[in-house]
Amino acid sequence: MTDSIRFDLPQPEMPSAWYNVQADLPRPLPPVLHPATKQPVGPDDLAPLFPMGLILQEVSQERYIEIPEEVRDIYKLWRPTPLLRARRLEKMLDTPAHIYYKYEGVSPSGSHKLNTAAPQAYYNKQEGVIGLTTETGAGQWGTALAQACNFFGMECVVYMVKVSYQQKPYRRSMMMSFGAQVYASPSDRTNAGRGILAKDPDSTGSLGIAISEAVEAAATSGGQYKYALGSVLNHVLMHQTIIGQEAIQQMAIAGEYPDVVVGCVGGGSNFAGIGLPFVREKLVEGKNVRIVAVEPSACPSLTRGRYAYDFGDTVGLAPMVKMYTLGHDFVPAPLHAGGLRYHGMASIICELYDQGIIEARAVPQTETFRAAVQFMRAEGIVPAPEPSHAIAAAIQEALEAKAAGEKRVILFNLCGHGHFDMSAYDAFLAGQLTDYEYPEAEIERAMAALPQV
Numbered sequence: 001m002t003d004s005i006r007f008d009l010p011q012p013e014m015p016s017a018w019y020n021v022q023a024d025l026p027r028p029l030p031p032v033l034h035p036a037t038k039q040p041v042g043p044d045d046l047a048p049l050f051p052m053g054l055i056l057q058e059v060s061q062e063r064y065i066e067i068p069e070e071v072r073d074i075y076k077l078w079r080p081t082p083l084l085r086a087r088r089l090e091k092m093l094d095t096p097a098h099i100y101y102k103y104e105g106v107s108p109s110g111s112h113k114l115n116t117a118a119p120q121a122y123y124n125k126q127e128g129v130i131g132l133t134t135e136t137g138a139g140q141w142g143t144a145l146a147q148a149c150n151f152f153g154m155e156c157v158v159y160m161v162k163v164s165y166q167q168k169p170y171r172r173s174m175m176m177s178f179g180a181q182v183y184a185s186p187s188d189r190t191n192a193g194r195g196i197l198a199k200d201p202d203s204t205g206s207l208g209i210a211i212s213e214a215v216e217a218a219a220t221s222g223g224q225y226k227y228a229l230g231s232v233l234n235h236v237l238m239h240q241t242i243i244g245q246e247a248i249q250q251m252a253i254a255g256e257y258p259d260v261v262v263g264c265v266g267g268g269s270n271f272a273g274i275g276l277p278f279v280r281e282k283l284v285e286g287k288n289v290r291i292v293a294v295e296p297s298a299c300p301s302l303t304r305g306r307y308a309y310d311f312g313d314t315v316g317l318a319p320m321v322k323m324y325t326l327g328h329d330f331v332p333a334p335l336h337a338g339g340l341r342y343h344g345m346a347s348i349i350c351e352l353y354d355q356g357i358i359e360a361r362a363v364p365q366t367e368t369f370r371a372a373v374q375f376m377r378a379e380g381i382v383p384a385p386e387p388s389h390a391i392a393a394a395i396q397e398a399l400e401a402k403a404a405g406e407k408r409v410i411l412f413n414l415c416g417h418g419h420f421d422m423s424a425y426d427a428f429l430a431g432q433l434t435d436y437e438y439p440e441a442e443i444e445r446a447m448a449a450l451p452q453v
């Protein structure tokens with residue numbers, strides 16, 4: 001055991017394939033259903049929106065899928081990302097636990113999202129698509145896709161939820177500097193947007209509306225544009241597994257193996273990134289490792305939702321997926337972890353949770369900011385509000401280990417920095433943040449409105 005705190009993987013040792021957990025799942029994923037026919041969705045249904053290269057990855061049962069050379073060359077701009085041991089935080093907590101974190105905030109976009117944006121742009125480019133459409137809320141995903149499209153010489157059209165467009169002008173500037181077109185949603189460019197504006201000219205938008213606009217723009221482009229999604233889908237989760245594969249190699253360099261692996265969950269992609277390679281070690285190699293997903297108490301899909309078929313979007317136009325859901329008409333409380341406000345969850349994460357292979361817990365907002373400030377003062381990095389949920393859970397684990405007087409090795413994913421989230425820190429420091437437990441009555445009501453399958 002050295003006294004190092006940073007465990008770097010040399011670039012030539014960067015993993016050359018993504019890990020596809022579908023090959024090792026104890027049972028196949030439940031089928032995705034067409035919202036109108038309620039029949040399983042096939043490649044033909046998806047072809048107007050996604051390139052065949054990604055559709056095939058979505059349903060692939062192959063254990064490893066090689067990362068194309070062109071994508072590896074882009075990954076090399078920031079990968080392998082560092083693995084650090086938070087020794088100063090350990091000292092501050094006075095815990096015998098060892099706390100490690102994988103830092104994805106070093107990517108040019110500031111989060112893990114570029115790990116999937118780059119291959120998504122690549123596979124579209126391969127099939128002659130000239131541009132990608134997408135939605136963005138807080139702006140992390142839009143930024144990553146704008147960068148990826150720029151790298152591959154493609155157009156990028158982003159529908160940004162109007163309230164974020166107004167409140168996060170620098171995310172918008174960043175996307176535009178990379179050449180993206182950014183529209184405040186609802187916009188007058190699509191039927192979906194015009195319909196909303198006709199009813200409510202002052203609409204501040206929602207992620208559900210922005211998705212409808214981006215999907216319509218791609219579907220009506222005659223194949224010139226396709227649509228890109230930043231989380232939830234199987235291929236997106238798979239692209240993120242480079243995180244956990246690197247982490248396994250880096251923990252070996254550190255000479256330790258985690259007892260517990262922690263990640264925050266919104267749609268499930270960064271958690272999948274750090275967690276799925278460890279799921280493989282648990283299922284295939286019998287490793288004794290706990291894998292914990294952390295969600296906000298204000299949006300508790302896994303811990304309080306029901307495992308049932310529901311629409312992927314608000315309007316009911318997106319496919320139906322069996323998932324832990326709070327109901328597709330879930331209205332999120334004002335919460336600063338914008339990336340964690342999705343009503344559902346990736347199918348892969350839901351199956352693993354349902355089978356007891358991974359754990360989940362919910363953390364209230366103020367605890368996450370207390371954890372973030374403690375982490376930042378110890379380690380010097382300003383975390384985004386989303387991974388601050390993982391930090392809070394890692395601190396809980398470290399304090400439990402202290403109470404039990406045991407050594408525990410904790411690894412969490414610090415999936416993005418918070419440089420664009422300082423207004424949330426202002427609100428926390430001013431004592432303006434509140435906790436919000438999602439009401440049981442609201443869950444009961446939404447469950448009654450789930451689609452009948």
Ligand SMILES: *Cc1c(COP(=O)(O)O)cnc(C)c1O
Pocket residue numbers: 111112113140141230231232264265266267268269270271339340384386387415416417
């Ligand atoms: C988008 C985002 C999330 C939430 O999405 P997941 O798919 O659950 O990872 C979390 N953290 C950051 C920094 C994000 O950009």
